[in-house]
Amino acid sequence: MGSVTSSEREFINAWQRDFPLERRPFRRIASMVEETETEVMATVRDLIRRDVVSRLGAVVAPNTAGASTLAAMAVPPARLEEVAEIVSAEPAVNHNYEREHAFNLWFVVTASDAEELRATLDRIARTTGLPVIDLPLEQSYHIDLGFPI
Amino acid sequence: MDRALLAAIEDGLPVVSSPYADIARQIGTSEDDVIGRLKRLLGEGVVKRLGLVVRHRAVGFDANAMVVWDIGDADVDRVAEKLAAQPFVTLCYRRPRRLPEWPYNLFCMIHGRDRRTVRKQIAELNASADLEGVPTAVLFSKRCFKQRGARFSTANMEPAA
Known part of the structure:
Protein backbone atom coordinates (compact mmCIF):
# COMPACT_ATOMS: atom_id res chain seq x y z
CA MET A 1 0.00 0.00 0.00
CA ARG A 50 2.46 14.41 -2.63
CA ASP A 51 1.25 13.31 -6.09
CA VAL A 52 -1.30 10.88 -4.61
CA VAL A 53 -3.97 12.90 -6.38
CA SER A 54 -3.18 14.43 -9.76
CA ARG A 55 -5.91 17.05 -9.53
CA LEU A 56 -9.31 17.95 -8.20
CA GLY A 57 -11.24 18.20 -11.39
CA ALA A 58 -13.55 16.93 -14.08
CA VAL A 59 -13.17 13.64 -15.89
CA VAL A 60 -14.51 14.26 -19.38
CA ALA A 61 -16.18 11.50 -21.39
CA PRO A 62 -14.15 10.35 -24.39
CA ASN A 63 -15.56 11.52 -27.66
CA THR A 64 -15.53 9.15 -30.61
CA ALA A 65 -15.51 12.07 -33.04
CA GLY A 66 -12.33 13.57 -31.61
CA ALA A 67 -8.94 13.94 -33.23
CA SER A 68 -7.42 11.44 -30.86
CA THR A 69 -6.36 7.84 -30.96
CA LEU A 70 -4.60 4.98 -29.21
CA ALA A 71 -1.62 3.82 -31.27
CA ALA A 72 0.73 0.87 -30.94
CA MET A 73 4.06 -0.25 -32.34
CA ALA A 74 5.96 -3.54 -32.33
CA VAL A 75 9.45 -2.28 -31.54
CA PRO A 76 12.55 -4.51 -31.57
CA PRO A 77 13.45 -4.70 -27.84
CA ALA A 78 16.94 -3.29 -28.42
CA ARG A 79 15.42 -0.13 -29.94
CA LEU A 80 12.62 0.38 -27.42
CA GLU A 81 14.15 3.27 -25.46
CA GLU A 82 15.25 5.11 -28.58
CA VAL A 83 11.82 4.77 -30.22
CA ALA A 84 9.99 5.65 -26.98
CA GLU A 85 11.98 8.87 -26.82
CA ILE A 86 10.99 9.82 -30.37
CA VAL A 87 7.33 9.14 -29.55
CA SER A 88 7.40 11.06 -26.24
CA ALA A 89 8.98 14.07 -27.95
CA GLU A 90 5.81 14.58 -30.00
CA PRO A 91 3.76 17.33 -28.29
CA ALA A 92 0.44 15.62 -29.18
CA VAL A 93 1.42 12.40 -27.34
CA ASN A 94 0.16 12.47 -23.76
CA HIS A 95 0.62 8.89 -22.56
CA ASN A 96 3.37 6.55 -23.68
CA TYR A 97 3.76 3.10 -22.09
CA GLU A 98 5.69 -0.08 -22.50
CA ARG A 99 3.48 -3.18 -22.42
CA GLU A 100 4.36 -6.87 -22.44
CA HIS A 101 3.40 -8.02 -25.92
CA ALA A 102 4.82 -8.12 -29.46
CA PHE A 103 3.12 -4.69 -29.65
CA ASN A 104 5.25 -3.33 -26.84
CA LEU A 105 4.84 0.44 -27.16
CA TRP A 106 1.40 2.05 -26.66
CA PHE A 107 0.64 5.73 -26.77
CA VAL A 108 -2.29 8.14 -26.83
CA VAL A 109 -2.27 10.99 -29.33
CA THR A 110 -4.57 13.96 -28.75
CA ALA A 111 -4.31 16.48 -31.58
CA SER A 112 -6.17 19.67 -32.37
CA ASP A 113 -7.56 18.22 -35.59
CA ALA A 114 -7.47 15.12 -37.80
CA GLU A 115 -4.67 16.55 -39.93
CA GLU A 116 -2.35 17.09 -36.97
CA LEU A 117 -3.18 13.58 -35.72
CA ARG A 118 -2.32 12.04 -39.10
CA ALA A 119 0.86 14.10 -39.38
CA THR A 120 2.00 13.00 -35.90
CA LEU A 121 1.51 9.29 -36.67
CA ASP A 122 3.20 9.66 -40.07
CA ARG A 123 6.17 11.48 -38.55
CA ILE A 124 6.66 8.76 -35.93
CA ALA A 125 6.49 6.01 -38.57
CA ARG A 126 8.92 7.87 -40.83
CA THR A 127 11.43 8.83 -38.14
CA THR A 128 11.53 5.35 -36.60
CA GLY A 129 11.10 3.34 -39.82
CA LEU A 130 8.50 1.22 -38.02
CA PRO A 131 4.78 0.80 -38.75
CA VAL A 132 2.25 2.35 -36.36
CA ILE A 133 -1.21 0.86 -35.86
CA ASP A 134 -3.95 3.34 -35.16
CA LEU A 135 -6.86 2.19 -32.95
CA PRO A 136 -9.31 5.09 -32.53
CA LEU A 137 -12.13 4.75 -30.03
CA GLU A 138 -15.37 3.50 -31.61
CA GLN A 139 -17.51 3.03 -28.51
CA SER A 140 -17.06 3.57 -24.76
CA TYR A 141 -19.01 1.28 -22.45
CA HIS A 142 -17.81 2.19 -19.00
CA ILE A 143 -19.08 4.86 -16.65
CA ASP A 144 -16.14 6.13 -14.64
CA LEU A 145 -17.18 6.63 -11.05
CA GLY A 146 -13.71 6.41 -9.62
CA PHE A 147 -13.00 3.29 -7.60
CA PRO A 148 -12.11 2.45 -4.02
CA ILE A 149 -8.40 2.43 -3.22
CA MET B 1 -18.37 28.58 -23.58
CA ASP B 2 -18.52 24.92 -22.46
CA ARG B 3 -15.19 24.31 -24.17
CA ALA B 4 -13.66 27.37 -22.51
CA LEU B 5 -14.93 26.10 -19.17
CA LEU B 6 -13.47 22.61 -19.67
CA ALA B 7 -10.20 24.17 -20.80
CA ALA B 8 -10.12 26.40 -17.72
CA ILE B 9 -10.46 23.44 -15.38
CA GLU B 10 -8.33 20.93 -17.30
CA ASP B 11 -5.49 21.14 -14.79
CA GLY B 12 -7.98 20.99 -11.93
CA LEU B 13 -10.11 23.35 -9.88
CA PRO B 14 -8.13 25.79 -7.77
CA VAL B 15 -8.11 24.68 -4.13
CA VAL B 16 -9.54 27.91 -2.71
CA SER B 17 -12.75 28.58 -0.82
CA SER B 18 -14.66 29.76 -3.92
CA PRO B 19 -13.14 27.79 -6.82
CA TYR B 20 -16.06 28.35 -9.20
CA ALA B 21 -15.77 32.13 -8.77
CA ASP B 22 -12.08 31.92 -9.77
CA ILE B 23 -12.95 29.95 -12.90
CA ALA B 24 -15.79 32.36 -13.72
CA ARG B 25 -13.37 35.33 -13.61
CA GLN B 26 -10.98 33.50 -15.94
CA ILE B 27 -13.59 32.88 -18.63
CA GLY B 28 -15.64 36.03 -18.16
CA THR B 29 -18.87 34.76 -16.71
CA SER B 30 -20.60 34.46 -13.34
CA GLU B 31 -19.97 31.96 -10.55
CA ASP B 32 -23.55 30.67 -10.83
CA ASP B 33 -23.14 30.19 -14.59
CA VAL B 34 -20.05 28.01 -14.00
CA ILE B 35 -21.90 25.94 -11.41
CA GLY B 36 -24.97 25.64 -13.65
CA ARG B 37 -22.93 24.61 -16.67
CA LEU B 38 -21.00 21.97 -14.76
CA LYS B 39 -24.28 20.54 -13.41
CA ARG B 40 -25.64 20.35 -16.94
CA LEU B 41 -22.45 18.81 -18.37
CA LEU B 42 -22.61 16.15 -15.64
CA GLY B 43 -26.28 15.53 -16.36
CA GLU B 44 -25.56 15.14 -20.08
CA GLY B 45 -22.65 12.79 -19.40
CA VAL B 46 -20.07 15.06 -21.06
CA VAL B 47 -18.39 15.27 -17.65
CA LYS B 48 -18.38 11.80 -16.13
CA ARG B 49 -17.41 12.85 -12.65
CA LEU B 50 -16.14 15.80 -10.68
CA GLY B 51 -13.76 15.04 -7.82
CA LEU B 52 -10.33 13.78 -6.88
CA VAL B 53 -8.38 12.14 -9.69
CA VAL B 54 -6.12 9.56 -8.06
CA ARG B 55 -2.71 8.47 -9.29
CA HIS B 56 -3.13 4.74 -8.99
CA ARG B 57 0.54 3.90 -8.75
CA ALA B 58 0.96 6.34 -5.89
CA VAL B 59 -1.57 4.43 -3.80
CA GLY B 60 -0.13 0.98 -4.43
CA PHE B 61 -2.01 -0.06 -7.58
CA ASP B 62 1.07 -1.26 -9.40
CA ALA B 63 -0.45 -3.82 -11.75
CA ASN B 64 -2.15 -2.42 -14.81
CA ALA B 65 -3.45 -4.78 -17.46
CA MET B 66 -5.01 -4.06 -20.81
CA VAL B 67 -7.11 -7.12 -21.70
CA VAL B 68 -8.26 -7.49 -25.30
CA TRP B 69 -10.59 -9.90 -27.06
CA ASP B 70 -11.78 -10.59 -30.57
CA ILE B 71 -15.56 -10.63 -30.20
CA GLY B 72 -17.94 -11.05 -33.12
CA ASP B 73 -19.39 -7.71 -34.24
CA ALA B 74 -22.94 -8.88 -33.49
CA ASP B 75 -22.07 -9.77 -29.87
CA VAL B 76 -19.57 -7.10 -28.89
CA ASP B 77 -22.01 -4.58 -27.34
CA ARG B 78 -23.73 -7.23 -25.21
CA VAL B 79 -20.40 -8.69 -23.99
CA ALA B 80 -18.97 -5.22 -23.31
CA GLU B 81 -21.91 -4.23 -21.09
CA LYS B 82 -21.27 -7.33 -18.97
CA LEU B 83 -17.54 -6.68 -18.67
CA ALA B 84 -17.98 -2.98 -17.91
CA ALA B 85 -20.27 -3.85 -14.99
CA GLN B 86 -17.42 -5.55 -13.07
CA PRO B 87 -16.18 -3.16 -10.36
CA PHE B 88 -12.48 -3.75 -11.10
CA VAL B 89 -12.82 -2.81 -14.79
CA THR B 90 -11.82 0.85 -15.00
CA LEU B 91 -12.31 1.40 -18.75
CA CYS B 92 -14.01 -0.62 -21.50
CA TYR B 93 -13.86 0.29 -25.20
CA ARG B 94 -14.49 -1.02 -28.68
CA ARG B 95 -11.76 -0.21 -31.23
CA PRO B 96 -11.13 -1.37 -34.81
CA ARG B 97 -9.18 -4.53 -35.62
CA ARG B 98 -6.07 -4.09 -37.81
CA LEU B 99 -5.71 -7.41 -39.57
CA PRO B 100 -3.71 -9.51 -39.68
CA GLU B 101 -1.43 -8.22 -36.93
CA TRP B 102 -4.08 -6.95 -34.51
CA PRO B 103 -7.26 -9.07 -34.41
CA TYR B 104 -8.79 -7.66 -31.18
CA ASN B 105 -11.74 -5.26 -30.99
CA LEU B 106 -12.73 -5.10 -27.31
CA PHE B 107 -10.46 -3.51 -24.67
CA CYS B 108 -10.74 -3.48 -20.86
CA MET B 109 -8.35 -1.82 -18.41
CA ILE B 110 -7.85 -3.28 -14.95
CA HIS B 111 -5.88 -1.57 -12.17
CA GLY B 112 -4.88 -3.77 -9.25
CA ARG B 113 -2.42 -4.03 -6.40
CA ASP B 114 -0.50 -6.95 -7.89
CA ARG B 115 -0.49 -9.21 -10.93
CA ARG B 116 -1.80 -12.26 -9.07
CA THR B 117 -4.97 -10.38 -8.11
CA VAL B 118 -5.37 -8.97 -11.60
CA ARG B 119 -5.00 -12.42 -13.18
CA LYS B 120 -7.74 -13.73 -10.88
CA GLN B 121 -9.97 -10.81 -11.89
CA ILE B 122 -9.33 -11.54 -15.57
CA ALA B 123 -10.40 -15.15 -15.02
CA GLU B 124 -13.58 -13.86 -13.35
CA LEU B 125 -14.20 -11.56 -16.29
CA ASN B 126 -13.88 -14.38 -18.80
CA ALA B 127 -16.25 -16.54 -16.76
CA SER B 128 -18.80 -13.73 -16.28
CA ALA B 129 -19.24 -13.20 -20.01
CA ASP B 130 -18.69 -16.81 -21.09
CA LEU B 131 -15.50 -16.01 -23.00
CA GLU B 132 -13.66 -19.33 -22.71
CA GLY B 133 -12.08 -20.09 -26.06
CA VAL B 134 -12.38 -16.52 -27.42
CA PRO B 135 -9.08 -15.14 -28.84
CA THR B 136 -7.63 -12.87 -26.17
CA ALA B 137 -4.41 -11.29 -24.90
CA VAL B 138 -3.31 -9.68 -21.63
CA LEU B 139 -0.86 -6.77 -21.89
CA PHE B 140 0.58 -5.73 -18.54
CA SER B 141 2.14 -2.29 -18.47
CA LYS B 142 5.84 -1.99 -17.63
CA ARG B 143 7.60 1.34 -18.01
CA CYS B 144 5.76 4.61 -18.32
CA PHE B 145 7.70 6.88 -20.70
CA LYS B 146 5.33 9.85 -20.63
CA GLN B 147 2.17 10.76 -18.75
CA ARG B 148 0.34 14.04 -18.86
CA GLY B 149 -3.28 14.97 -18.15
CA ALA B 150 -5.39 15.01 -21.28
CA ARG B 151 -5.77 18.47 -22.81
CA PHE B 152 -9.43 19.36 -23.23
CA SER B 153 -8.50 22.68 -24.72
CA THR B 154 -6.97 21.35 -27.88
CA ALA B 155 -9.33 18.55 -28.78
CA ASN B 156 -11.65 15.87 -27.61
CA MET B 157 -9.59 13.55 -25.51
CA GLU B 158 -8.71 9.94 -25.93
CA PRO B 159 -8.88 8.25 -22.53
CA ALA B 160 -5.69 7.27 -20.80
CA ALA B 161 -4.68 3.90 -22.07
Whole structure:
Protein backbone atom coordinates (compact mmCIF):
# COMPACT_ATOMS: atom_id res chain seq x y z
CA MET A 1 0.00 0.00 0.00
CA GLY A 2 1.27 3.46 -0.85
CA SER A 3 1.78 6.13 1.71
CA VAL A 4 -1.71 7.27 2.57
CA THR A 5 -3.25 7.17 6.03
CA SER A 6 -6.54 5.40 6.59
CA SER A 7 -8.33 8.72 7.05
CA GLU A 8 -6.86 10.00 3.78
CA ARG A 9 -7.98 6.82 2.04
CA GLU A 10 -11.49 7.31 3.39
CA PHE A 11 -11.46 10.92 2.21
CA ILE A 12 -10.25 9.94 -1.28
CA ASN A 13 -12.85 7.21 -1.60
CA ALA A 14 -15.60 9.62 -0.61
CA TRP A 15 -14.63 12.45 -2.99
CA GLN A 16 -13.67 10.88 -6.31
CA ARG A 17 -17.08 12.03 -7.49
CA ASP A 18 -19.93 14.30 -6.42
CA PHE A 19 -17.64 17.18 -5.47
CA PRO A 20 -20.18 19.79 -4.32
CA LEU A 21 -21.43 22.13 -7.03
CA GLU A 22 -22.13 25.14 -4.86
CA ARG A 23 -20.38 28.41 -4.00
CA ARG A 24 -18.38 27.07 -1.04
CA PRO A 25 -17.78 23.40 -1.87
CA PHE A 26 -15.02 22.87 0.72
CA ARG A 27 -17.22 24.30 3.45
CA ARG A 28 -19.93 21.78 2.49
CA ILE A 29 -17.43 18.90 2.70
CA ALA A 30 -16.13 20.27 6.01
CA SER A 31 -19.63 20.21 7.48
CA MET A 32 -19.97 16.56 6.44
CA VAL A 33 -16.64 15.35 7.82
CA GLU A 34 -16.64 17.55 10.94
CA GLU A 35 -13.56 19.52 10.02
CA THR A 36 -13.02 23.14 9.10
CA GLU A 37 -13.03 24.41 5.54
CA THR A 38 -9.33 25.27 5.93
CA GLU A 39 -8.49 21.74 7.08
CA VAL A 40 -10.30 20.16 4.13
CA MET A 41 -8.48 22.43 1.66
CA ALA A 42 -5.17 21.61 3.36
CA THR A 43 -5.87 17.87 2.99
CA VAL A 44 -6.58 18.26 -0.74
CA ARG A 45 -3.52 20.46 -1.31
CA ASP A 46 -1.35 17.96 0.55
CA LEU A 47 -2.62 14.99 -1.51
CA ILE A 48 -1.86 16.94 -4.69
CA ARG A 49 1.57 18.04 -3.45
CA ARG A 50 2.46 14.41 -2.63
CA ASP A 51 1.25 13.31 -6.09
CA VAL A 52 -1.30 10.88 -4.61
CA VAL A 53 -3.97 12.90 -6.38
CA SER A 54 -3.18 14.43 -9.76
CA ARG A 55 -5.91 17.05 -9.53
CA LEU A 56 -9.31 17.95 -8.20
CA GLY A 57 -11.24 18.20 -11.39
CA ALA A 58 -13.55 16.93 -14.08
CA VAL A 59 -13.17 13.64 -15.89
CA VAL A 60 -14.51 14.26 -19.38
CA ALA A 61 -16.18 11.50 -21.39
CA PRO A 62 -14.15 10.35 -24.39
CA ASN A 63 -15.56 11.52 -27.66
CA THR A 64 -15.53 9.15 -30.61
CA ALA A 65 -15.51 12.07 -33.04
CA GLY A 66 -12.33 13.57 -31.61
CA ALA A 67 -8.94 13.94 -33.23
CA SER A 68 -7.42 11.44 -30.86
CA THR A 69 -6.36 7.84 -30.96
CA LEU A 70 -4.60 4.98 -29.21
CA ALA A 71 -1.62 3.82 -31.27
CA ALA A 72 0.73 0.87 -30.94
CA MET A 73 4.06 -0.25 -32.34
CA ALA A 74 5.96 -3.54 -32.33
CA VAL A 75 9.45 -2.28 -31.54
CA PRO A 76 12.55 -4.51 -31.57
CA PRO A 77 13.45 -4.70 -27.84
CA ALA A 78 16.94 -3.29 -28.42
CA ARG A 79 15.42 -0.13 -29.94
CA LEU A 80 12.62 0.38 -27.42
CA GLU A 81 14.15 3.27 -25.46
CA GLU A 82 15.25 5.11 -28.58
CA VAL A 83 11.82 4.77 -30.22
CA ALA A 84 9.99 5.65 -26.98
CA GLU A 85 11.98 8.87 -26.82
CA ILE A 86 10.99 9.82 -30.37
CA VAL A 87 7.33 9.14 -29.55
CA SER A 88 7.40 11.06 -26.24
CA ALA A 89 8.98 14.07 -27.95
CA GLU A 90 5.81 14.58 -30.00
CA PRO A 91 3.76 17.33 -28.29
CA ALA A 92 0.44 15.62 -29.18
CA VAL A 93 1.42 12.40 -27.34
CA ASN A 94 0.16 12.47 -23.76
CA HIS A 95 0.62 8.89 -22.56
CA ASN A 96 3.37 6.55 -23.68
CA TYR A 97 3.76 3.10 -22.09
CA GLU A 98 5.69 -0.08 -22.50
CA ARG A 99 3.48 -3.18 -22.42
CA GLU A 100 4.36 -6.87 -22.44
CA HIS A 101 3.40 -8.02 -25.92
CA ALA A 102 4.82 -8.12 -29.46
CA PHE A 103 3.12 -4.69 -29.65
CA ASN A 104 5.25 -3.33 -26.84
CA LEU A 105 4.84 0.44 -27.16
CA TRP A 106 1.40 2.05 -26.66
CA PHE A 107 0.64 5.73 -26.77
CA VAL A 108 -2.29 8.14 -26.83
CA VAL A 109 -2.27 10.99 -29.33
CA THR A 110 -4.57 13.96 -28.75
CA ALA A 111 -4.31 16.48 -31.58
CA SER A 112 -6.17 19.67 -32.37
CA ASP A 113 -7.56 18.22 -35.59
CA ALA A 114 -7.47 15.12 -37.80
CA GLU A 115 -4.67 16.55 -39.93
CA GLU A 116 -2.35 17.09 -36.97
CA LEU A 117 -3.18 13.58 -35.72
CA ARG A 118 -2.32 12.04 -39.10
CA ALA A 119 0.86 14.10 -39.38
CA THR A 120 2.00 13.00 -35.90
CA LEU A 121 1.51 9.29 -36.67
CA ASP A 122 3.20 9.66 -40.07
CA ARG A 123 6.17 11.48 -38.55
CA ILE A 124 6.66 8.76 -35.93
CA ALA A 125 6.49 6.01 -38.57
CA ARG A 126 8.92 7.87 -40.83
CA THR A 127 11.43 8.83 -38.14
CA THR A 128 11.53 5.35 -36.60
CA GLY A 129 11.10 3.34 -39.82
CA LEU A 130 8.50 1.22 -38.02
CA PRO A 131 4.78 0.80 -38.75
CA VAL A 132 2.25 2.35 -36.36
CA ILE A 133 -1.21 0.86 -35.86
CA ASP A 134 -3.95 3.34 -35.16
CA LEU A 135 -6.86 2.19 -32.95
CA PRO A 136 -9.31 5.09 -32.53
CA LEU A 137 -12.13 4.75 -30.03
CA GLU A 138 -15.37 3.50 -31.61
CA GLN A 139 -17.51 3.03 -28.51
CA SER A 140 -17.06 3.57 -24.76
CA TYR A 141 -19.01 1.28 -22.45
CA HIS A 142 -17.81 2.19 -19.00
CA ILE A 143 -19.08 4.86 -16.65
CA ASP A 144 -16.14 6.13 -14.64
CA LEU A 145 -17.18 6.63 -11.05
CA GLY A 146 -13.71 6.41 -9.62
CA PHE A 147 -13.00 3.29 -7.60
CA PRO A 148 -12.11 2.45 -4.02
CA ILE A 149 -8.40 2.43 -3.22
CA MET B 1 -18.37 28.58 -23.58
CA ASP B 2 -18.52 24.92 -22.46
CA ARG B 3 -15.19 24.31 -24.17
CA ALA B 4 -13.66 27.37 -22.51
CA LEU B 5 -14.93 26.10 -19.17
CA LEU B 6 -13.47 22.61 -19.67
CA ALA B 7 -10.20 24.17 -20.80
CA ALA B 8 -10.12 26.40 -17.72
CA ILE B 9 -10.46 23.44 -15.38
CA GLU B 10 -8.33 20.93 -17.30
CA ASP B 11 -5.49 21.14 -14.79
CA GLY B 12 -7.98 20.99 -11.93
CA LEU B 13 -10.11 23.35 -9.88
CA PRO B 14 -8.13 25.79 -7.77
CA VAL B 15 -8.11 24.68 -4.13
CA VAL B 16 -9.54 27.91 -2.71
CA SER B 17 -12.75 28.58 -0.82
CA SER B 18 -14.66 29.76 -3.92
CA PRO B 19 -13.14 27.79 -6.82
CA TYR B 20 -16.06 28.35 -9.20
CA ALA B 21 -15.77 32.13 -8.77
CA ASP B 22 -12.08 31.92 -9.77
CA ILE B 23 -12.95 29.95 -12.90
CA ALA B 24 -15.79 32.36 -13.72
CA ARG B 25 -13.37 35.33 -13.61
CA GLN B 26 -10.98 33.50 -15.94
CA ILE B 27 -13.59 32.88 -18.63
CA GLY B 28 -15.64 36.03 -18.16
CA THR B 29 -18.87 34.76 -16.71
CA SER B 30 -20.60 34.46 -13.34
CA GLU B 31 -19.97 31.96 -10.55
CA ASP B 32 -23.55 30.67 -10.83
CA ASP B 33 -23.14 30.19 -14.59
CA VAL B 34 -20.05 28.01 -14.00
CA ILE B 35 -21.90 25.94 -11.41
CA GLY B 36 -24.97 25.64 -13.65
CA ARG B 37 -22.93 24.61 -16.67
CA LEU B 38 -21.00 21.97 -14.76
CA LYS B 39 -24.28 20.54 -13.41
CA ARG B 40 -25.64 20.35 -16.94
CA LEU B 41 -22.45 18.81 -18.37
CA LEU B 42 -22.61 16.15 -15.64
CA GLY B 43 -26.28 15.53 -16.36
CA GLU B 44 -25.56 15.14 -20.08
CA GLY B 45 -22.65 12.79 -19.40
CA VAL B 46 -20.07 15.06 -21.06
CA VAL B 47 -18.39 15.27 -17.65
CA LYS B 48 -18.38 11.80 -16.13
CA ARG B 49 -17.41 12.85 -12.65
CA LEU B 50 -16.14 15.80 -10.68
CA GLY B 51 -13.76 15.04 -7.82
CA LEU B 52 -10.33 13.78 -6.88
CA VAL B 53 -8.38 12.14 -9.69
CA VAL B 54 -6.12 9.56 -8.06
CA ARG B 55 -2.71 8.47 -9.29
CA HIS B 56 -3.13 4.74 -8.99
CA ARG B 57 0.54 3.90 -8.75
CA ALA B 58 0.96 6.34 -5.89
CA VAL B 59 -1.57 4.43 -3.80
CA GLY B 60 -0.13 0.98 -4.43
CA PHE B 61 -2.01 -0.06 -7.58
CA ASP B 62 1.07 -1.26 -9.40
CA ALA B 63 -0.45 -3.82 -11.75
CA ASN B 64 -2.15 -2.42 -14.81
CA ALA B 65 -3.45 -4.78 -17.46
CA MET B 66 -5.01 -4.06 -20.81
CA VAL B 67 -7.11 -7.12 -21.70
CA VAL B 68 -8.26 -7.49 -25.30
CA TRP B 69 -10.59 -9.90 -27.06
CA ASP B 70 -11.78 -10.59 -30.57
CA ILE B 71 -15.56 -10.63 -30.20
CA GLY B 72 -17.94 -11.05 -33.12
CA ASP B 73 -19.39 -7.71 -34.24
CA ALA B 74 -22.94 -8.88 -33.49
CA ASP B 75 -22.07 -9.77 -29.87
CA VAL B 76 -19.57 -7.10 -28.89
CA ASP B 77 -22.01 -4.58 -27.34
CA ARG B 78 -23.73 -7.23 -25.21
CA VAL B 79 -20.40 -8.69 -23.99
CA ALA B 80 -18.97 -5.22 -23.31
CA GLU B 81 -21.91 -4.23 -21.09
CA LYS B 82 -21.27 -7.33 -18.97
CA LEU B 83 -17.54 -6.68 -18.67
CA ALA B 84 -17.98 -2.98 -17.91
CA ALA B 85 -20.27 -3.85 -14.99
CA GLN B 86 -17.42 -5.55 -13.07
CA PRO B 87 -16.18 -3.16 -10.36
CA PHE B 88 -12.48 -3.75 -11.10
CA VAL B 89 -12.82 -2.81 -14.79
CA THR B 90 -11.82 0.85 -15.00
CA LEU B 91 -12.31 1.40 -18.75
CA CYS B 92 -14.01 -0.62 -21.50
CA TYR B 93 -13.86 0.29 -25.20
CA ARG B 94 -14.49 -1.02 -28.68
CA ARG B 95 -11.76 -0.21 -31.23
CA PRO B 96 -11.13 -1.37 -34.81
CA ARG B 97 -9.18 -4.53 -35.62
CA ARG B 98 -6.07 -4.09 -37.81
CA LEU B 99 -5.71 -7.41 -39.57
CA PRO B 100 -3.71 -9.51 -39.68
CA GLU B 101 -1.43 -8.22 -36.93
CA TRP B 102 -4.08 -6.95 -34.51
CA PRO B 103 -7.26 -9.07 -34.41
CA TYR B 104 -8.79 -7.66 -31.18
CA ASN B 105 -11.74 -5.26 -30.99
CA LEU B 106 -12.73 -5.10 -27.31
CA PHE B 107 -10.46 -3.51 -24.67
CA CYS B 108 -10.74 -3.48 -20.86
CA MET B 109 -8.35 -1.82 -18.41
CA ILE B 110 -7.85 -3.28 -14.95
CA HIS B 111 -5.88 -1.57 -12.17
CA GLY B 112 -4.88 -3.77 -9.25
CA ARG B 113 -2.42 -4.03 -6.40
CA ASP B 114 -0.50 -6.95 -7.89
CA ARG B 115 -0.49 -9.21 -10.93
CA ARG B 116 -1.80 -12.26 -9.07
CA THR B 117 -4.97 -10.38 -8.11
CA VAL B 118 -5.37 -8.97 -11.60
CA ARG B 119 -5.00 -12.42 -13.18
CA LYS B 120 -7.74 -13.73 -10.88
CA GLN B 121 -9.97 -10.81 -11.89
CA ILE B 122 -9.33 -11.54 -15.57
CA ALA B 123 -10.40 -15.15 -15.02
CA GLU B 124 -13.58 -13.86 -13.35
CA LEU B 125 -14.20 -11.56 -16.29
CA ASN B 126 -13.88 -14.38 -18.80
CA ALA B 127 -16.25 -16.54 -16.76
CA SER B 128 -18.80 -13.73 -16.28
CA ALA B 129 -19.24 -13.20 -20.01
CA ASP B 130 -18.69 -16.81 -21.09
CA LEU B 131 -15.50 -16.01 -23.00
CA GLU B 132 -13.66 -19.33 -22.71
CA GLY B 133 -12.08 -20.09 -26.06
CA VAL B 134 -12.38 -16.52 -27.42
CA PRO B 135 -9.08 -15.14 -28.84
CA THR B 136 -7.63 -12.87 -26.17
CA ALA B 137 -4.41 -11.29 -24.90
CA VAL B 138 -3.31 -9.68 -21.63
CA LEU B 139 -0.86 -6.77 -21.89
CA PHE B 140 0.58 -5.73 -18.54
CA SER B 141 2.14 -2.29 -18.47
CA LYS B 142 5.84 -1.99 -17.63
CA ARG B 143 7.60 1.34 -18.01
CA CYS B 144 5.76 4.61 -18.32
CA PHE B 145 7.70 6.88 -20.70
CA LYS B 146 5.33 9.85 -20.63
CA GLN B 147 2.17 10.76 -18.75
CA ARG B 148 0.34 14.04 -18.86
CA GLY B 149 -3.28 14.97 -18.15
CA ALA B 150 -5.39 15.01 -21.28
CA ARG B 151 -5.77 18.47 -22.81
CA PHE B 152 -9.43 19.36 -23.23
CA SER B 153 -8.50 22.68 -24.72
CA THR B 154 -6.97 21.35 -27.88
CA ALA B 155 -9.33 18.55 -28.78
CA ASN B 156 -11.65 15.87 -27.61
CA MET B 157 -9.59 13.55 -25.51
CA GLU B 158 -8.71 9.94 -25.93
CA PRO B 159 -8.88 8.25 -22.53
CA ALA B 160 -5.69 7.27 -20.80
CA ALA B 161 -4.68 3.90 -22.07
